Amino acid sequence: MADAPSALPPVAIIMGSQSDWATMRCAAEVLDALQVRHTARIISAHRTPDRLHQFGKTAHEQGFRVIVAGAGGAAHLPGMVAALTHLPVLGVPVQSRALSGLDSLLSIVQMPAGIPTGTLAIGPAGATNAGLLAASILALGDPALAERLIAWRTAQTDRVAEQPVDESA
Numbered sequence: 001m002a003d004a005p006s007a008l009p010p011v012a013i014i015m016g017s018q019s020d021w022a023t024m025r026c027a028a029e030v031l032d033a034l035q036v037r038h039t040a041r042i043i044s045a046h047r048t049p050d051r052l053h054q055f056g057k058t059a060h061e062q063g064f065r066v067i068v069a070g071a072g073g074a075a076h077l078p079g080m081v082a083a084l085t086h087l088p089v090l091g092v093p094v095q096s097r098a099l100s101g102l103d104s105l106l107s108i109v110q111m112p113a114g115i116p117t118g119t120l121a122i123g124p125a126g127a128t129n130a131g132l133l134a135a136s137i138l139a140l141g142d143p144a145l146a147e148r149l150i151a152w153r154t155a156q157t158d159r160v161a162e163q164p165v166d167e168s169a
C-alpha cells in the first residue's frame with residue numbers, strides 16, 4: 001500500500017547535477033537539524049527535461065510542500081520547476097567555475113512576473129538559508145517545528161562571542 005501523502009517528505013531538494021550536491025547538502029543538513037524530512041534528487045533542466053516535467057507536474061500530488069532547487073551556470077532548473085508547479089520554489093545559485101555564480105544568480109532571480117521563484121545567496125550560504133526558509137514556511141502550520149526553529153536560532157545567537165579572539169594564538 002502506498003504511503004499516505006502526509007507520510008512523504010514535505011521538502012524536495014532538487015539539483016541540476018551531482019556536482020551541485022556539495023552545495024545543496026547544506027540545505028539537507030539544516031533540515032536534518034530541524035527534524036524536517038526531505039528527499040534529494042538530481043533533475044537537470046537541460047539534460048533530463050522529461051524528468052523535470054514529470055517531477056514538476058506531480059510534485060504536489062507526491063506530497064511535497066516546498067521545493068528547494070539548486071543549479072549553476074545557465075541555472076534554469078528553479079524557474080522551470082516553478083513554471084510547472086504552484087508549490088513554493090526556493091532557488092539556490094550554485095557557484096560556477098566560469099563566472100563565480102553570478103551567471104547562476106541572474107539566471108534564477110530574473111523571472112518574469114507571474115512565476116515567482118525565491119532566490120537565495122550564491123553557494124552554501126544560500127543552500128543553508130533555503131533549508132531554513134523551507135522550515136519557516138512549514139512552521140506556519142506546525143507549532144512544534146516553529147519551536148525547533150526558534151531554538152535553532154537562539155543557539156546560533158548564543159554561539160556569537162561578544163569579543164573577538166586571536167585565532168592564531
Ligand code: RP5
Nearest residue numbers: 016017019020071072073094
Ligand atoms: C548545471 O550545470 C548544474 O546545475 C551544475 O551546476 C552545472 C555543471 O554541471 P556538471 O557539468 O558539473 O554536471 O546544469
